[in-house]
Amino acid sequence: MSRGRAALAGVTAAAVAIGVAEPVAVLTGPRSAPLIAVGGLVVDVVPEPLKQFAIAVFGTYDKIALLVGTAVLLAAIAALLGVLAARRLLLGLAGIAAFAALGMASALTRAGADALDALPSLVGGALGALTLWAFVAGPLRENAGPWTPPTTPRPETATPAQSGPAQPPASAPPAVAALARDEASAGWEPQEPAGDESRRRFLRGVGLLAGTAAVAGLGGHWLAGRRGVSAAREAVRLPTPVAPAPPVPAGADLSVNRLAPFVTPNREFYRIDTALVVPQVDPATWRLRIHGRVRRPLELSFDDLLARPMVERHITLACVSNEVGGDLIGNARWLGVPLRELLDEVEPEEGADQVVGRSVDGWTCGTPTAVLRDGRDALLAVGMNGEPLPVEHGFPVRMVVPGLYGYVSACKWVTELELTSFADFDAYWVPRGWSAQGPIKTQSRIDAPRRRDGLTAGPVTVAGVAWAQHRGIRRVEVRVDDGPWHEATLAPTVSVDTWVQWSWRWDATPGDHTLQVRATDAAGETQPEQRRPVAPDGATGWHTVPVKVG
Incomplete structure (x- = not known):
């Protein structure tokens, strides 16, 4: 088997294992599916700097990125296992067994797990191993021809060569001689297919099994969705509060382009x-x-x-x-x-x-x-x-x-x-590595203008939000090009537990400029200039936005 076909066989086996595990996980819970279980283990054990890197790069899409990355890595390893299996089948099967064991262990170590949570990885691993065997040593292997019984001649037309079983050469090794005698006595002879037919059969097997895996995986995902709680959520009728939220004051939302709304949808x-x-x-x-x-x-x-x-x-x-x-x-x-x-x-x-x-x-x-x-x-x-x-x-x-x-x-x-x-x-x-207690730090942000906005010389509204929950914001200041600080206008807000919008009018001049903002909370503490990372208890520093005015 060529390396390309062997790698494709390994990837197909992995696809079957993951795809078949999905509908099984409908019965045991979606967290028991191998990809999710192993991904959860990765979330728990990956070094903290790598987690922060993923959040910084992918933001709220970090989980999708993790699952896609895990799937890509699994495909690469599966391709390698396919190549190894073409040389020695036991190596490929051992690799699949190891991954099935990893999936079972990951599922069983999650909170609230029971023995049934190992079932998706067990079933998926077994069918993945069967698929790999079929491509490497079974009916879908390269140059594996169909076995057909020869036509038995009528006694009166049999030639001397047909009147008895073929005998191996006298010089043949004992094992080969025994095999030849067994095949001849059984009346079966292997028929080797042509190269094109072998290739077509291999590709048909890949297409059929990969398609089946896709249908099983998508079907399992759909069934899991049907077992969700959307209908139960829609049936909930929230009670009327005895203490309604104070109304949002007029002007709390400045409605400036690019500025985050006061209430986030x-x-x-x-x-x-x-x-x-x-x-x-x-x-x-x-x-x-x-x-x-x-x-x-x-x-x-x-x-x-x-x-x-x-x-x-x-x-x-x-x-x-x-x-x-x-x-x-x-x-x-x-x-x-x-x-x-x-x-x-x-x-x-x-x-x-x-x-x-x-x-x-x-x-x-x-x-x-x-x-x-x-x-x-x-x-x-x-x-x-x-x-x-x-x-x-x-x-x-x-x-x-x-x-x-x-x-x-x-x-x-x-x-x-x-x-x-x-x-x-x-x-x-x-x-x-994070602090046991995490009070929110005083912070502010420039929402408008942004780095890539094209600005025209003249009046420009600089706007953003500032927050110091449970203390409140007393003052927000903006400066241009390390110049003097200018106090921004604070919009009304509901309470000290919410952020506040702010704005400042800037007479922009042509050229490259740098905008900076800082906030002071109601306790008189101004956010520090020094930049510190988010770990172990929240980032600090002034938000800085470079802009170009034409």
Whole structure:
């Protein structure tokens, strides 16, 4: 077999393994599919700098990039296994077995996994190995001709050569002689096909198996979607809040071209999390346990939660991975139950200074208990911008805490709140080098003009947003070409828990210029000039935008 055909056979075997595993994963859960399970393991073990590189390059498409990259790498390895199998079949089969074992181990080590989660990788690996065998040593192998029985002559017309089995030459090795005698006595003779026919049969096999794998994979994905919770989400009727959100004041949204709107639409709200497959949590079976170091543990159903008094608030959330000037931040109107009331009800014990939020997929975040009880609008949220939470943003229930980065507070698909201490437990990101507590830093951003905008000399509106959640913004300043700072005009805002839009009128002159912005929060702290990376507790620095005025 040529190297090209061998590589194609390996890739086809991998496609069969992955494609067949998808419909099996419909029964065991999408996280058990080999590609997703291994991808989840990669998310957990990949070095932190590489994760930040992926977020910086791909932004909210980091998960798609990871899955595509994993598939490409798997195809390359599968091609290599095909070449090895053409030399020695056992090597290729061992490689497929190793990958099946990796898929099973990855699925079984995910939170909430059981023995059935190994089934997709097991079935996919078995059929992938069978496919590779078929191409290398079975009916689809190169120059494998059909076996046809010879025509048995009538006794009266048989020639002497036909009257008995063919005998091997006397000089033939014993093994060859035995094989020849067995074939002759069985009355079967191999028929070698021509090269073109062999090639056509090989390509037909590739097309048929690859097509079957594609249909199985897409069918499995479609069936998984049918088992989703979109219909259950559409059936949810959110209660009327006892404390509605204060109305957005006139002028809070400056409506400047390229400027982020005051309220971020749900479809544009950033999403950064570790879930390669969005968890599908049925509100009918959802339960929240509040337990640990508490005097009165509590368990709530979704209906129990909806029956409680709800409040509605505009709150800006930010990701700790947001670079200076980045867009991993958004402002929305959230509806939920105050976490303070739930914690008061369970009565935390002395020293329980951390509330660990656990997602249905096992992800954890650690939030200071004192922050959740200091009077800020920390919510167990069920609604976002007037509708039930989008599935990708935590449906049916998530945490929303103003003033803290999401990695220590914004647990999506939350099913547990455990009272413990920072001394006793490290949440998901802490062992990976991030700070245990992550208060949001004062930041500002220039949205207009942008780097590639063509500007004309004369009046130019420079505008953007600034934020210091739970402290509020006191002042925003802009400067051009390291010149004097000019105070921008702040738009009205709803509360200290949201970002604020700002604008400044610049009389632009022709040439290349550099715009910079800095903000000062209500506590009098001005964001520092020095640039620092996002790790371990959020980026710092002034946002700088070079522009060209014609």
